[in-house]
Amino acid sequence: MSLYSFGLEPLSCHAWNKDRTQIAVSPNNNVVNIYEKKGKDWVKIHELTEHSGRITGIDWAPESNRIVTCASDRNAYVWTMKDGLWKPTLVLVRINRAATCVKWSPLENKFALGSGARLISVCYFEKENDWWLSKHIKKPIRSTILSLDWHPNNILLAAGSADLHCRVFSAYIKDIEDKPGPTAWGAKMPFGEVLLEQKDCGGWVHSVSFSPSGDQLACVTHSSSVIVVDAAQSKQVTQLTTEHLPMLSVLHVSPTELMAAGHDSCPYQFTYKGPGTLKFVKKLDIPKQTSKGSMSAMQHFRNLDKRATEDDSNELDTLHQNSITQLCVVSGEKTKVEKFSSVGLDGAMVIWEFKH
Amino acid sequence: MSKNTVSDRFRKVDVDEYDENKFVDEEDGGENQGGPDEAEVDGLLRQYPSATGGPEGLGARERPGGERAELLVVKVLSSFKSSDIEKAVGSLDKAGVDLLMKYIYRGFEKPSDNSSAVLLQWHEKALAVGGVGSIVRVLTARKTV
Numbered sequence: 001m002s003l004y005s006f007g008l009e010p011l012s013c014h015a016w017n018k019d020r021t022q023i024a025v026s027p028n029n030n031v032v033n034i035y036e037k038k039g040k041d042w043v044k045i046h047e048l049t050e051h052s053g054r055i056t057g058i059d060w061a062p063e064s065n066r067i068v069t070c071a072s073d074r075n076a077y078v079w080t081m082k083d084g085l086w087k088p089t090l091v092l093v094r095i096n097r098a099a100t101c102v103k104w105s106p107l108e109n110k111f112a113l114g115s116g117a118r119l120i121s122v123c124y125f126e127k128e129n130d131w132w133l134s135k136h137i138k139k140p141i142r143s144t145i146l147s148l149d150w151h152p153n154n155i156l157l158a159a160g161s162a163d164l165h166c167r168v169f170s171a172y173i174k175d176i177e178d179k180p181g182p183t184a185w186g187a188k189m190p191f192g193e194v195l196l197e198q199k200d201c202g203g204w205v206h207s208v209s210f211s212p213s214g215d216q217l218a219c220v221t222h223s224s225s226v227i228v229v230d231a232a233q234s235k236q237v238t239q240l241t242t243e244h245l246p247m248l249s250v251l252h253v254s255p256t257e258l259m260a261a262g263h264d265s266c267p268y269q270f271t272y273k274g275p276g277t278l279k280f281v282k283k284l285d286i287p288k289q290t291s292k293g294s295m296s297a298m299q300h301f302r303n304l305d306k307r308a309t310e311d312d313s314n315e316l317d318t319l320h321q322n323s324i325t326q327l328c329v330v331s332g333e334k335t336k337v338e339k340f341s342s343v344g345l346d347g348a349m350v351i352w353e354f355k356h
Numbered sequence: 357m358s359k360n361t362v363s364d365r366f367r368k369v370d371v372d373e374y375d376e377n378k379f380v381d382e383e384d385g386g387e388n389q390g391g392p393d394e395a396e397v398d399g400l401l402r403q404y405p406s407a408t409g410g411p412e413g414l415g416a417r418e419r420p421g422g423e424r425a426e427l428l429v430v431k432v433l434s435s436f437k438s439s440d441i442e443k444a445v446g447s448l449d450k451a452g453v454d455l456l457m458k459y460i461y462r463g464f465e466k467p468s469d470n471s472s473a474v475l476l477q478w479h480e481k482a483l484a485v486g487g488v489g490s491i492v493r494v495l496t497a498r499k500t501v
Contacts, residue, residue: 118377142379164498203496223496224489241450243487 001286003319003350004042006035010345012055013326018062020330024048025343026055032069034086050077050088057102057113064108070099076113076123078132091132093121101147107154109176114145120159122171122191137169137192147207151214152334155180155189158217160205166219166227168196184215184231196235201227206262207250212334216272220247220260228258228272236275244268249327253337253354257281261324261342265316267352284352285318322346426466429459434474445481453486457494 009027016023023042024034030051035042053073060067067086070076074095077088093099097116104111110124113134120137143163150157157171170189172180186195196217203222210217215232225241247262261267266285272278303309315321322345330351332338343349372378436444448456460482463475482490 200498202493222492224492241454241489241493243489245488246492 001319001350001352003348005346005348006033006042007347009347010322011325011343011347011349013058014328014341014343014349015058015060015067016328016330016341017060018065023349024058024060024067025349026058026069027347028054030054030071030073032058032067046086048077048079048086048088051075053098056098056100059102059104059111061104061108066104066108068102068104068111070102070113072098074098074115076102076121078111089132091123091134093123093134094136095119095121097144100145103148103150105150105154105171106152107177109154110171110173112148112150112157112171114148114159116144118143118145120145120148120157120169120171122157122173124173124176126175135173135191137171139192140194140197141167146204149208149210149217151183151185151210152212153180153183153214156183156185156195156214158208158210158219160208160219160221162204164200164203164205164221166196166198166201166205166208166217166229167194168217169194185235196229196231198227198229198237201225202239202241203246206246206248207260209250209252209258211252212255218250218252218258218272220250220262222246226250226258226260226270226278228278230275233275238272238275238278240270240278240280242268242280248323248325249342251327251329251337251340252334253329253332253340254356255335257354257356259284259327259340259354261327263323264318265320265323265344265346266318267324267327267342284354319350320344320346320348426459426462430463430468430471430475433459433463433478434471438477441477441481445478445485448485450486453482454490454493456482457486457490458497458500461491461494462500 006025007027012026012028014023014025022034022036024032026032030053032048032055033044034046036045051071051073053071055069055071057070065081067079068076076091076093076099078091079086079088093113095115095117099113099115101114102111110122113121118141121134123132123134126133141161143161145159145161147160148157155170155172157169159169160166168185170191170193172189172191180189201221202225205219205221208217208219217229219227224244224246225239227237227239230236245263247260250258250260253259256271256273258270258272259267260270266283268283269281271281324342324344326343328341329337330339330341336356337354339351339353341349341351460475460479463471
């Protein structure tokens, strides 16, 4: 477990490059900073400053080395590296509200953008006119899209929304790819087709994650619950309500293990082995050894008087001192993740190790 | 021209009703079901003064609605002995603890006599079992009790 602090500003989002030597983060403003690892420190090497609104999503495509960023200024840019500098290309997403999240597809030939305009914009590059085009998925979304995740087949897209529903859409674009074969979620997949509509998950769906095979979909909601929909078992739904504060991000680290983190500032591990078997496993953080220096009796009673507690420290006993906003895989295959990273509102990035 | 501007009926048109992007709440009307039978619960209370069947009984029935049910629940909760509260909370399942939390907070909204003190005792025990998650679910639940 290693912690690195990027300053005092909250980190809204982050993305890694292919070999994990560079990280792109945004300190809650309209700028994306790219840091490179030099020894134990991270040194800022680039600053991407095209957006005029707060950056809400960053994704870095490992193979094609392109970065896509989206912000509350209703725009998205695709950045490509030219002569040692990142050059932006505007994407015509045609939304009239802020963009909230963005994700490259597994084959990196398109990306999906969620927005407050109650629609998902699936964008692809058109070679003839040399620009990025977008197709909209509107029905039946009733509110802001909060999170997106692609299925390994590059066609299906899961979306968690503020209208309390979790849905799986088809994002098949016939101009750029072949017809997909049938999956456990369905056989007919024209663009915009809804293959799953999980109604009323209890709260806003903050994060969704497909399992490595794509047959299970996990989501975390604002009602402090984790929901898993199993397509391989006829779309059976298993819900687990937790005693923790709501989680903001969920990640599959193996076909059966889930990692979720959020307002409790530390990652929790859950396990899913089939319908009805969703269970909490453990909390990943190791509590700090609080060095209780000798406190005078006077100090003791002064604390009791002022704060109603004998504890002198103001810190949380977790590594992150504030909510975790995003989890990301760092090393290991999707089926056997070895390390994952978390960024939070405290401006810190922590790399966690996971032992299977 | 003056004929055109005479009528002001247009001022009474609710433009928002015709907005095609308007959010329509898909709530199933599950709020107006009959509350538990007052006489029945009173009878049960008299028979078993230290009964642990209170909250479970209410949870097992369909979710009752209305103020009557609220007052009834507070009455039932107040009738428990302080030492029995922990056992009662322990006998509830997860959904029961969430429902109990909802009633506790509803009870806080309309305090009467000694109700707040009793409810606070129940709150402490329910929090130990349900954690902050159960309170979050009170806040995010669409179907209020």
